Amino acid sequence: MRCLIALLIAVVTLAPGARAQPIPPGDAKDNIAGPYVPTPASIVTEMLKLADVGNNDVLYDLGSGDGRLVTTAAKRYGASGVGIELDPALVEIARGIAIGEDVQDRVKFVAGDLFEQNVSAASVVTLYLLPRYVTRLVPKLRAELAPGARIVAHDYPLSPWPPDKTLVFDVPEKEAISGTPRTVLYYYVVPARISGDWTLTLPKALSPKPVTLRIRQEPDSLEGTARMGSDVLDLRDLVVHADAISFWLFHRGRFMHFKGRVAGSEMSGEVRSEKIVEPWTGRLGAGR
Secondary structure (H helix, E strand, O other), X not given: OHHHHHHHHHHHHHOOOOOOOOEOOHHHOOOOOOOEOOOOHHHHHHHHHHOOOOOOOEEEEEOOOOOHHHHHHHHHHOOEEEEEEOOHHXXXXXXXXXXXXXXXXXXXXXXXXXXXXXXXXXXXXXXXXXXXXXXXXXXXXXXXXXXXXXXXXXXXXXXXXXXXXXXXXXXXXXXXXXXXXXXXXXXXXXXXXXXXXXXXXXXXXXOOOOEEEEXXXXXXXXXXXXXXXXXXXXXXXXXXXXXXXXXXXXXXXXXXXXXXXXXXXXXXXXXXXXXXXXXXXXXXXXXX
């Protein structure tokens, strides 16, 4: 077994530009994410650039194979990283390559089911999995990752979650996967979780009583209403990006623009209306 692992490490490290082909998983175990297909070097580069990986990042690669994304992020950008891979033989290969690249102190590789691993420590997540597994990951990633964490998915989007950016490009012919040069990368920023009822405290000039919000947040939709006294208003242009929130209210002839930050069960910021610029606060857990 050690001889086989050593041989595979040599193939991976000495021939990075070889045409990518599926490699069957070791020990006759089926990889739940599908057959292992090494990510070509040019795509690794673009994935890390799109995620804007830096030395303060912790990158988790789901279905990490020989660990090339994690190892490259550590060697090129000084990031820390974790690779999660079902096949123990590939995990051993990844560990050997990390030692060879002298980044073993900043990376680790875990043999296990990626759906059972907690990824909350990640600031960046990368993945190249079959569509049925990518979509299963959506609720897990949105629940466990902190607001502002970045995700790059190779070839298959995190449906129904719409990407923040899409990058389409061609790879060199020798790196084409299954003979197809066209590659698509999908980039996502994890939003703050704001579903629920909120109580807002506004300046008295805008509302002498607390305002209650009811927000419904799904991967593919975000909507809400506000109750001001006896009036129920739609939240207009409601946007959440990482921990930043913005929305408009129109109440009895007056527009109010709210901008702020979400921190767990609290939010705060500034509200602008005509010549008024005042602070506002919000707390999760209101009743109606």
